[in-house]
Amino acid sequence: MSENHQDHDHNHDHDHSPEIEAQKREILSKRPKPTAGRDERYWNSLEQWGKDPEFQKLAEQEFLTSPLQEEDKADGWARREFLKLMGASLALGSAGCLRRPVQKIVPYAKQPEEITLGQALNYSSTWFDGSETFGLLVKTREGRPIKYEGHPQHAFSRGALSARAQAHLLSCYDPDRLQAPQHNLQKEGRANAETVSVTWGQLDEKVRAAVANGGVTLLTGQVASPTLRQMIKDFQTETRAQHIVWEPTNPESIALGQEASYGTKLVPSYRFDRAQVIVSVDADFLGTWLTPTAFNKQFAEGRRNVEGMSELVVFDSHYSLTGANADKRFKIKPSQQLTVVMGLLYEVVVKAGHSSFAANTEFKEALSAFENAGALLGFSDPKALEKVAQSLLKAKGQSLVVAGGTATQNQDALLLQVAVNALNSALGNDGYTVVYGQSQVALTGSHQALHQLVDDMMAGKVKTLLIHSVNPVYYLGDWFATALTKVETVIYTGSHMDETAIKADFVAPDHHSVETWGDSEALTGIYAIQQPTIQPMYDTRSILLGLSQWGKISSALGKAESDYEMVRIYWKDRLLSSLGFKGSFEDFWLDLLQKGSVGALKNERESVRTARVEKLYGAKPNKQEGFELLLYPTVQLGQGELSNIGWLQELPDPITKIVWDNYASISIATAEKLGLAEGDKVEVGMNDLRIKVPVHIQPGLHDDVVAMALGYGRTRAGRIGNGVGFNAYNLMTHTQGGCYFSGQSLSMKSAKEKYTLANVQGHHTMEGRAIVIEATLQEYLKDKSAGIHKHKIFSIWPHHRYDGHKWAMSVDLNVCTGCSACVVACQSENNIPIVGKKYVLQGREMHWIRIDRYYTGNPSEAETVFQPVMCQHCDNAPCETVCPVLATVHSNEGLNEMVYNRCVGTRYCVNNCPYKVRRYNWFNYRKTLEKSEALALNPEVTVRTRGVMEKCTFCVQRIKTAKDTAKQEGRALKDGEVKTACQQTCPTEAIVFGDVNDPKSRVAQLFKEDPRSYSLLEEFHAAPAVRYMTKIRNNSERVINAPHHQHHEEAKKGDHA
């Protein structure tokens, strides 16, 4: 896209060339003669009064009036003329003496047709994070991608991006990226670390020879690109290679469960928007399970209309993001998952006699073992399961039960899936909320296949192993590394010299996804195109070309010469007809590049499949005692591929709010029992393994669970990711049945060592203050502004006048799930630096938008609320009055503006800010940027120097761009045209931004008409431009706002000082 792009060309010109002399003369001759025609009644000196010719001459050369006046009198100078001349005289002055050499800036040697300097271009693209596919708009400036935006037209992701997707762009500019093909010399009897750069020709020659030898296996992560999948097939045809797909967190058990229940091995898609009641057993679908971003969007759609909002019940083994958003959350331990689902089945099938299973005596017998499931699970309410089952039955056909994720990866994983399928079939959800007709085609990873591969490798059956986009040595450790040594030639394609790459013989660096053509298939039939937006930064090559080269593939696809051709050939030959497009391919292609994707969600209801339940006949409640392991991927790092991206390391975990570390989460009671405080190290023992890890005391966790995050403890991620946390994959158990991440017994004792965890939020309760206002659905139905205490506020001062726009934001806490995508989007948009663990510990994190997380209720059963807090752009901004140098001022559109270059840095503003949203540049963070990272900076946002305050600007640069566009097109700005970065990426559309002076704008309507709308710290009367909407819990058993609580009584005294 930027083929014609040349960087700024500096032409140093020191000598007096004839052109310059000519230029000088020309400019001098054109120079208008200023006349000193001033009022003669007033005079400065006798010379002037006497019209002394010397003085007249002098006066002509001097500016005695301000040259900066916009318009001058008839014969005066216009300001622009003056500026032109200033520019010219500067050039002349510098040509005349050698102090300032002429430096001509030639922006483009050949101006590309579409590029206008200073104008951003967006390209449709796509990215697959290993589990979820996103439609992207890649925003580029002057030929370099600077931001990912969600593509609103992508049928599956619909404009939403996750935190990781937002951050992925930065990996393109990662200074630790591989820059050329490498040859590892360990086979030549040299030390392992010695790698040499080779040319692609040399590498290809060696690899081709190895591939020709036979015994080839291709190990990849999950592949969403249909072109690549086809290329792999062609490669297999040509070389008889085996293809193994594996990722540590793959959903194989779901596919196997589907196979066991219905005979087809697939990972179905889910429709959380259609479900009235959602029951999740450890499936963290809002955080990390399968396609969480799309699920967030669906989930929010089911809850945006409060009256008809869905109910979410979560049985949570660790404190997951889904659990945090539950209306009812039950803490369980991994060994209890099957008991929960079987208990629900018992309630539905045996007790309520629902569904065809009610006639299956064998099944009913098996279920009767779970009659007392509620008691077995130790819930405080023994009827809890019955109540959940009743909710499910009430919403039958429109409910959804899900289970999955690493938390369920144990010996019962398959049974659990079969039981869940049985429940969904019994309730008639199958085909409506579980869509098997449109499946997650990319998610084909298999633990069993991996085991087979390792066995084959150990047996010497694998001569050549090609590894692409998966890092098995990091995930599997010595188990895989030992097997690797038995393979003759190992070829690795990837972006970094990572744990696996260093053990490979040849390392073929792959393009970053913004550098290459590609495509994706999110769900069956939903395709998107991936366009490159920058020339490859380094000597890298697409895997498509790699495979075609190494396999000497003879198909049309394999013979194509570039990734562009390959993608086109695939789409033309394979996809065009299946998509039913009638016109010419070129038309289709052009349209595709513009729209970015094709395909739609299947909306028709499918028939309910009858689940087979034979596997469940022997199921018995698992009564495992003692500590149980639970390993989970995180929202911020996922499996750990993106560990070298600082934005993600410094993104607080949505629940624990800890950054730059992983830890063992234990319950409050367990910590008390073992005498542990936050950050104390424990020695965790499992089988022969002993590791020392810090503990985090997690409210609302089951007493027997020890939960640890995956994705940390990288040793070769790069300069940022190396050595952060510990590698919890070491605790994963490999068996023939699969990789187990949870449920294993372990021992734990205090290691009597201290460690410090960096937590961005030191305090976890609201101290009874009205900060996040909650109400139950019942309370809401009675009083739509339940929980909001309105204060009588008056002011003796006149308010600001906003004659034009008045920008404002509404944040719906009822749909905000705390997914944190906004935090990274803001960081990417606004050039926000990271500061590192040391400084986070000192309270120096820089995020302009933060997500406050408070626990409510009983600590051992703690519930969670989230609240994104950014600058509130107060009308009575306390920061503005205290700044001694007027560096923070109020705009006539209601923005609280920060003037960086006027800021002296007294920090009085942040002291006076009740929301503490201002961030200070304690050091010169700009200096920590690597050269390549500077390319990721958004040129529309000033990079702040040290000693100045900064904060959320409401993305003023976006407001400006939208206003300019509207002005150029000669029309009024439309509502929704300005989207802040946080709003654009928000999967749940919790954030609405707009002009409250426009009565038809969404934000104005929410402010005025939605009774859930309230200002944070309203009684403080800063009159914020951000308003929140109350969080509603669909839980009839709870009472949140008792009719007369303390706060009201105090308020009656009328003393809100």
Add this chain to the structure above:
Amino acid sequence: MIKRNPLVLGNKTLKDVSDDICAPVESMPSGGWLAMFLSAKALFIYYIISIGILISTGIGLLGVNNPIGWGTMIVTFVFWIGIGHAGTLISAILFLFRQKWRTSVARTAEAMTVFAVMTAGLFPLLHTGRPWFDYWLLPYPNQRGPLWTNFRSPLLWDVFAVSTYATVSMVFWYIGLIPDFATLRDRAQNKTRKLIYGILSMGWRGSSRDWSHYEMLYLLLAGLSTPLVLSVHTIVSFDFAVSNLPGWHTTIFPPYFVAGAIFSGFGMVITLMTLVRMGFPQFKDYITIDHMEVMNKIIMTTGLLVGYAYASEMFIAWYSGNPYERYAFLNRALGPYAWSYWIMVSCNVLSPQIFWFKAARRSIPVMFVVSIFVNIGMWFERFVITVTSLHRDFLPSNWGMYGWSWMDTSILVGSFGMFFTLFLLYLRLFPAVSIAEVKPVLHVGKDVKGGHHG
């Protein structure tokens, strides 16, 4: 009629007075002075280096953070500004009230004021993020629009208050020194000394005309300084009181700060005077135990005032019914920084209570220890106000702790290096007791047996 104790002991003649007071300036320094000076100077150099590192690296080296935007620098700034108050109070207010006992301590108290304000004045300048732009706080004509300063900001008022105070107290101090400089000039044994003190004495001849002008000017300056004693700390307290933060936003702050300032100032005067009495034993006749006792009474009184303010703050926080206000004060007394609150209360309210006993008021060791406690307590008072109010404000998600670092220690300790270097130099270069003012309070030439009183 009860006979008053003489203000100067030892039946001094006028010459004795000149000799005694000029002795430190006219003799070689003692080993004790030298040792103290060298250590103070070493500390001062360390301070300068620390500031250099701080400016070149960034304010982030201090423990300040989000939410605690102000820390050691502002705490220590208010501390030193407070110290300065006793000097002006003694020299100006007590002068206007014709308190003759002030004469022998006024000079040193004023010197202390000047040095304390100098030490304090550095902090607001250094604690900005970009100290090289500090001049933007001055409303000077410029071509940026013109861009003016924000007259609504208490920080700007602070700039004016502190600079006015520094100027006036320095001028007042200098004017008071002129006759004594002339004495030194007249006593000078060598040319350089004569020249320097000659210039400093601005041609003072000791004529009636000189005295007449001098006394009128001194009176006027005393009148001018008096409101400043109240205004400076009132305005410094506005930095806090005008903001919206619970724990800062209180109307009691101006009187409370002024009382605290006088309290701490007298504490520091006692500390310094006991040291001066030790270093220069001849001064014991001028700075008598009676002087010390009077000052201890003031310490006790202002200590009670400060204690009243603490109690009143707590009461008003409760009485206001404002939950944020209530929490802020409960948090002071019971939160993670409770130790600093209780250090403050015990040092400032409890320790001066010993001065109810006359023996304690007149005991040098007791008063020295109490004065040190008062200094510590008053530093902690500012720490409590600044840090504990900021560390837990409205939204609990923001709550945090101050990240005290080695730089905080360097800045705090180093500032004492600067102060003591200046003070020790002053003791050797300037007459530490006002010769011109002490002489009139002597009994020389007066009818002690009755008749007219002096």
